[in-house]
Amino acid sequence: MKKIKKIIAIILIIQMILISPLSVYFGVKNNVYAEPFVLTGLSMKFIATVCASLGILAFITENMDFEDFYNGFIEFVEDVKGVLDFQQDLISTIVNAIITSTKIEILTIVEYIKEYFNSIVEELVPEPDIVETYPGVKAIHNRNYEGQLDLIETNYIEVEIGNGYVLNYRLDYQTGIKFKFLANVQYNGTTVDGYSINKWLTDYPLGDKRTDDAKFMSKIQFSDESIIFDWILVNYKTNQMFEGNITEEIEPLIGLSDIPELSTGDEVTIPKIQSTPISLALPWDLDIDTEDVLGLDEDSFLEMINNESLENYLDRLLDLPKSVTDSIYPPDITIEDGEISGVEGTTWDDVLVEGKEHTTLLERIADRIDIISTDIKKFFNPDTTPDDDNGIDWGNFKNFFDIFWIFYYLIIIAILLLVKFLAVVMDILSIPANTALFDSYPTILQGINYIKGLKVGGFNITLQQIFEYMFMVFFFIYIVTTLQKLYHVFTGVERQELRHNQRDIQIDKTSFSNEIPSNIYNKKIYDNIIMRDPKGPDEEYMNLSDEEKFGRDG
Amino acid sequence: MTFNFLDLFNMFLNAIGDIIANFSLVRAQLELALANINTFDFTGIITPYVGTIRYVCGELIFNVTIRTIQIAIFIGIAKAGYQLVHMLTSSALIEKPMKILKNFIGL
Structure with missing residues (x-):
């Protein structure tokens, strides 16, 4: 039985030590004390x-x-x-x-x-076009290249116009000086006369820059009247940008006028996600505090x-x-x-x-x-609920052990109250001065304010300040007295006794010749006083006889 | 009115059962009290009183007094803690657990 009591006590102590103060310290605000x-x-x-x-x-x-x-x-x-x-x-x-x-x-x-x-x-979203699509255009092709300039693709690119017509175009760099733009229109595999272009991209001198990293963007547009080639070249190494335009006027061809123009609505762009708000209107919180x-x-x-x-x-x-x-x-x-x-x-x-x-x-x-x-x-939702429906029905008896929890909670509440009290004491200086209690009694407040501001006649000092100075004076006296007491406690000498001794010694030194003790009792006291002199006993005096010491009455 | 022994025993058990059932009620109340203490704003309650005292007596006196009280409480707690530890460590009850603990941590 004793062992069981000890074990229960140890468990309770360990619980108290581990759970309560730590929980209070860390400000655990939940039912951590509830049944586990x-x-x-x-x-x-x-x-x-x-x-x-x-x-x-x-x-x-x-x-x-x-x-x-x-x-x-x-x-x-x-x-x-x-x-x-x-x-x-x-x-x-x-x-x-x-x-x-x-x-x-x-x-x-x-x-x-x-x-x-x-x-x-x-x-997914392509780069934006370098120029807008002109009216009357029947075929468009955009091109983007990023990399070393001399590795740019130089084969013909075919752009379907319709009704058997195909627009072919390519870039070429010749003699290492400049880029050349080549284009033609073919009808059923044969180049149409007068529809062949061979021009330099004059704005960009290639020179020794053919191995530079660069970006080349172009847009070719074909209409009944013209072939327009717009281009932009950005040299990443020299951080330079060049742009140009090659326009070739052409005569309308039979069979091309039937082809409908491209409308701007055909150019679908995918907007980015930033412009698509995601609805988070659903109540994501449980709305509980x-x-x-x-x-x-x-x-x-x-x-x-x-x-x-x-x-x-x-x-x-x-x-x-x-x-x-x-x-x-x-x-x-x-x-x-x-x-x-x-x-x-x-x-x-x-x-x-x-x-x-x-x-x-x-x-x-x-x-x-x-x-x-x-x-x-x-x-x-597990199929089997763990142990809830099994076991013996203990009825009210299962509540019996709540009595331990009751004691436990009482202890915890006591600790918690102490901690809260200390928290209030430490927090009390943060409370600002206010006049909440005088809200209903303004005349009292006026009186207090009057007294606080009242100046003593002849001095430039208020009554409040006088009180404060008095308080501080008494406070320092109190502090000094307390320190004195502490010192005497520390040195082991009773203050009262010390004062008494000092007074006796004073009497001895000032009235030795006038007030001579008249009996043996006085003699003993006198010896005692002399012996207790902090300077030590007077040897000459101690060697005297009683008669010599105390005269005729000795 | 006459009762047979079994009735009396039954009544006795019922009374015990009622008392025991109340344990959980008391426990629930204490849990509630515990939660309330945790959340109760003690500082808020004393604010008008302390604030008024501060207003009337002035900052200097208030500050000096409160600091003195705080220091005194701190010294008191330190002394009490020292005595408690001293009591515990010198208690015969704690001797054996301390020995086990010391053995456990190898002191």
């Missing part, structure tokens, strides 16, 4: 939600590989399952994560996904959460990446079953190809999120 074993379901939900958030975040920040992300997430969940015995330690973190951090994580995820898809869209959670038992907490629909919240959280990816496509482009619609023209073939790849990517993301979602739902 009944929060299984609730904690599981919390942990799973945090897992979901952290898992996605980990994916965002660390893993671009979906397998790694998924495996990491599952491992994390398994790890957390393993430490569920320490729910009490985790609960504050979890509550905070739910209430405050999750929203930040969600926003982080959204920002990341925006950035990621912006980079994709930047690949940490303060509201305090002191609630599990049932009332669950009731509160149910009212705010935790399940919906979790669904929204799990759907987040999907909804974000759904919403980042520009409004005029739709993607269904891997097909992109809303993009017109052959110019966008590459867009279609890349778009399909990215659609597959999105589908993979969505699949993974679905798997995670299913796992988490299983996690929330």
Whole structure:
């Protein structure tokens, strides 16, 4: 029995030492003192939600590989399952994560996904045209080249005009001096007479710069009346930019006038994600404050959460990446079953190809999120509830052990009150002076102000200052007295006794010849005084006889 | 009115059961009190009183007094802590656990 008592005492002491002061010190504001074993379901939900958030975040920040992300997430969940015995330690973190951090994580995820898809869209969106499309144009071709100048493609590029006509053009660098622009129009494979161009790009002297890194952009436009070639060349090495224009007037050809002009509406551009707002209007918070959670038992907490629909919240959280990816496509482009619609023209073939790849990517993301979602739902609603329905019904007796908690709480409350008191004492100087108590009694306030400002006649000093000086004088006297007492305590001499001795010695030195003790009792006292003289006994005096010492009465 | 023994025993058990059931009620109340203490704004309550005292007596006297009280409380706590530690370390009850602890950490 003694051993059991000791064990219980040790457990209680360890709990007190480990939990209470540390918790108070770190300002833990939750029901950390609540019973530690009944929060299984609730904690599981919390942990799973945090897992979901952290898992996605980990994916965002660390893993671009979906397998790694998924495996990491599952491992994390398994790890957390393993430490569920320490729910009490985790609960504050979890509550905070739910209430405050999750929203930040969600926003982080959204920002990341925006950035990621912006980079994709930047690949998809071609460079803006160097010049606008002129009216009456029936064929256009843009060209962008980036790299070493002497490696630029010099083969003919074919641009379909229609009705059997093809526009061919190319660049060539001849004799290492300049670029040459060559173009012709062919009808059924034969060059049409008078439709051949062979001109220098005079504005850019190539010279020894043929190995420089550069960017070359051009746009060729064909109409019934002219072939126009606009170009821009940026030399990255010399940081110079050149531009030019070659215009060749032509006669209208039979069969070309039937071809309709290109309209500007055919040039589809994909707007960037920044211009597409992502709707985050959904209530991502549970709309509960940490303060509201305090002191609630599990049932009332669950009731509160149910009212705010935790399940919906979790669904929204799990759907987040999907909804974000759904919403980042520009409004005029739709993607269904891997097909992109809303993009017109052959110019966008590459867009279609890349778009399909990215659609597959999105589908993979969505699949993974679905798997995670299913796992988490299983996690929330396990088929078997652990130990809740089994075992013996102990009735009211199971409450018997609450008595230990009652004692425990009383101790904790006492400690907490002490800590709060100290906090108030330390905080009291920060309270500003105010007149709150005199709000209803303005005349008293006037009186106080009058007295405080009252100047003593003849002196340039107020009554308030006089009080303050008096206070300080008495305060210093008090301090000095206290220090004196402390000193005497330290040296082990009673102050009263010391003063008494000093007085006696004074009497002895000043009245030795006049006041002679008249009996043996006085003699003893006198000897005693002499012996206790701090300077030591007077040897000459001590050698005298009593008669000599005390005269005739000795 | 007559009771047989089993009835009396039953009544006794019921009474015990009621008392025990109240344990959890008391416990819940204490938990609530604990949470309330945690969140209660003690400084806010004393603000008008302390502020008025500060206004009336002036900054100098208030500051000196409060600092003195703070220092006195600090010294008191230090002394109490020292005595508590002294009591604990010199107590016969703690001797054996201390020995175990010392052995454990290898002192």
